[in-house]
Every structure is written in C-alpha cells, then in structure tokens.
Amino acid sequence: MISALMPNYNRADLAFERGEGAWLYTVDGRRFLDFGSGIATSSVGHNNPHLVGAITQQAQRVMHVSNLYRVPQAELLAQRLVANSFADSAFFCNSGAEANEGMIKMIRRAQAKSGHPERTRIICFNGAFHGRTLATLSATGNPKYLDGFGPRVEGFDHVPLNNMNAVRDAIGAETAGIMIEPVQGESGIHVATPRFMRELRAVCDEFGLFLGVDEVQCGMGRTGRLFAYEWSDITPDILSTAKGIAGGFPMGAVLTTETIARHMTPGSHGTTFGGSPLACAAANAVLDILLAPGFLEGVRARAAQLDAGIDQLCATYPDVFASRRGLGLLIGLKCKADVALVQNAAIHEGMLSVTAGDNVLRMLPPLTVTEADCANALSMLDRAAQRVRAHVAAARPENVA
Numbered sequence: 001m002i003s004a005l006m007p008n009y010n011r012a013d014l015a016f017e018r019g020e021g022a023w024l025y026t027v028d029g030r031r032f033l034d035f036g037s038g039i040a041t042s043s044v045g046h047n048n049p050h051l052v053g054a055i056t057q058q059a060q061r062v063m064h065v066s067n068l069y070r071v072p073q074a075e076l077l078a079q080r081l082v083a084n085s086f087a088d089s090a091f092f093c094n095s096g097a098e099a100n101e102g103m104i105k106m107i108r109r110a111q112a113k114s115g116h117p118e119r120t121r122i123i124c125f126n127g128a129f130h131g132r133t134l135a136t137l138s139a140t141g142n143p144k145y146l147d148g149f150g151p152r153v154e155g156f157d158h159v160p161l162n163n164m165n166a167v168r169d170a171i172g173a174e175t176a177g178i179m180i181e182p183v184q185g186e187s188g189i190h191v192a193t194p195r196f197m198r199e200l201r202a203v204c205d206e207f208g209l210f211l212g213v214d215e216v217q218c219g220m221g222r223t224g225r226l227f228a229y230e231w232s233d234i235t236p237d238i239l240s241t242a243k244g245i246a247g248g249f250p251m252g253a254v255l256t257t258e259t260i261a262r263h264m265t266p267g268s269h270g271t272t273f274g275g276s277p278l279a280c281a282a283a284n285a286v287l288d289i290l291l292a293p294g295f296l297e298g299v300r301a302r303a304a305q306l307d308a309g310i311d312q313l314c315a316t317y318p319d320v321f322a323s324r325r326g327l328g329l330l331i332g333l334k335c336k337a338d339v340a341l342v343q344n345a346a347i348h349e350g351m352l353s354v355t356a357g358d359n360v361l362r363m364l365p366p367l368t369v370t371e372a373d374c375a376n377a378l379s380m381l382d383r384a385a386q387r388v389r390a391h392v393a394a395a396r397p398e399n400v401a
C-alpha cells in the first residue's frame, strides 16, 4: 500500500486514526502521548472542539474564493496579528517555505525600491533550516539537502550563530538583510541569545539592513510568548511563521512593517490558496485560544514543569541524557546515548517525539498539553531511559555471546 508513495520520507510504522488533546490512537487501538505535534503543528491538540467547530462551520459556508475578492476572515486575522505584534500588515500563504520565500522576496524588493537594487544578499546562520524550495534550501545551506538539485540560488551568506564578529565581517555593499530563527529547530534546538538578537537589531539599523526572523517553528505561542522575538525585547522588520498557526490546517504568514509592505504593490507577489476563508477561520480559532487571558502563562508553566523534570532525568541518567536546551515548549534533550535509540524507547513507553540534529531529542507537545500529560511524559521518559540502559548493557561485548 505504502509503495505508491514516493520514498522521500523515513516513516515509522505507525498509522493513527484519531486524536484527542495530546493523545493519538493507532488504527490497531494503541495510544500515544504526542510530544511531536506533527512537528510543532497541532498546536491546540487533536480534535480541539473550538478549532474543529470553526473549520466545520466555515467549510459549510465557503472554503475558497481566491484573492480576486475581499476575504473578511483574512482581514480579521491580519488585524489581530498586527495588533499583537510589531507588524503593520500580513501576507498569508500555505507553508513555512512559502512564507520564507515571501520574506526573502520582500527584503530584496524593499531594498531595490528604496534606492538599493544592489542589495540582494541575505546573511543566514550555520545550522539554519528555512525550507525545501530552491531559494529556502540555499538559505538553509545544508549540503545534505542541496545534493543533486543543481546550482544554488545565489545570495545567501552563512555565519556561525551567536557570533557578532562573524556577522559584521559578512556584511558588504550587497547585503540586504539578516535572516534568523530565534530558536533553531531542525539542527538541534539552538537558541539565539537575547543579547545576540539585540546586537543584530543594532547592526541592521547601523547598515540599513532588514532583520527577518523565521518563526515558522518557534512562533505562534510555542516558546510561551506569541512570538519568540519578544524574549529579546527587540522588534524585527519582517517575520515568517507557519506550522502551528492554524493548528494543523496548512498555512503560512509573513508579517512586516509598512516600510517593507508599501513596496508590495498589486501584482508584485501572490498565491492562489493563500489566506482562504477556511485557512483563516482555522487560524482565527487558534488565535482565540492563544490570546485568551492566561493561556501563554499556562504554556510557560507547562514548560517550567517539563524543564524541571528533564533536568532531574539528566541528573539521574547521565549515561543516557546530556543536557536540556530550548525555550518554552520547544524542548531539546541532548542525548548521550544514540538519539534514535532514545526515541524508540520512548515510543515503546507510549510517547512520540521528533529527533533533531546534534543527537537531540525534540519535544514539542501541543500548547494545550495538561499538567497530568506532562507528568505522564516525564515518567515515560524515565522508563525509556531505563530501557536504553538495559539495551546498551546487553549490547556490551562481554554480554554478547
């Protein structure tokens, strides 16, 4: 059955038929605590009644009309995102890569239309992940993902994260902007320090560059603030987000200031599906939940609970776990043992997670995860560590016949 699908994914042999909150149920009746959330995407949990209700009601009215017409749901969503961020306007699309393509184009266009057509290059960071389209792959810069896909898109320079001297050295007459994930997800949950973010803001102001943040993974409440840039007390010039924005419905967004947005005149950019009534109804329902009084405080409380528990596990099992990283509910557990072994042991105990680079186990529960779910996850991780210990002991040469 699976053979008709292209072999470009390495899939676990699990098939789910339904979900409820932070739990997923397989077709053969097993249940798993979902600490991956479809890679930070099922942000308000599975079968969330408010989200499902909004999607159902909107689908019964009208799903798609195109951007040839006004879309009141999109106008409302944009207005709410603007009211709760640095931005003056929003552009809606369908994925993280598409949002980043938009961000790259907008940075270049705003430079070109304000007298600097030579400014086309963007400074990116080692370990970044910006998506799988040709331009966002070049912005990502990872040779493994570029292999076999021909020439790179020109215009991306890579420097180490949290290294201001390297950033300053990379700035030239053709530099248009800087593009950074405030928390790198894919490469192992590396956090850009608030000080580094503030220094990037300052260097952008000094040289007339645009600061773009890729919050595809770390935005929309994931870190315990609506956007991760808020932790550093700076504002970017442009921001991309996607994954959790519509709770599992495909959607992306670019938020930016009037300085950039005014150059995106009619016809300059577009997308057929972007900002449809259905997608925006879903995202508005997610925002209802995220912006409810006390919700983000709750995310921070769950993060503190998990952080404390994980630190304790690192102390108890130093042969299995090395250290904890991350921000809010974007948690990285750097492993001593092979991360694939740890992930598998967790699956045996009933918990789903995602791996990241640098031998890191990535945990991204739904933002609606309960205190009891988190306690459950910590005991599953505890038992998984014991399982890994037993496995490693059994594999030692003296124990192998």
Ligand SMILES: *Cc1c(COP(=O)(O)O)cnc(C)c1O
Pocket (backbone or CB within 6 Å): 094, 095, 096, 097, 098, 100, 129, 130, 131, 132, 181, 185, 186, 214, 215, 216, 217, 218, 242, 243
């Ligand atoms: C997932 C991700 C992307 C790409 O998003 P898609 O929706 O898969 O295109 C871009 N940037 C970051 C930081 C991501 O985590």
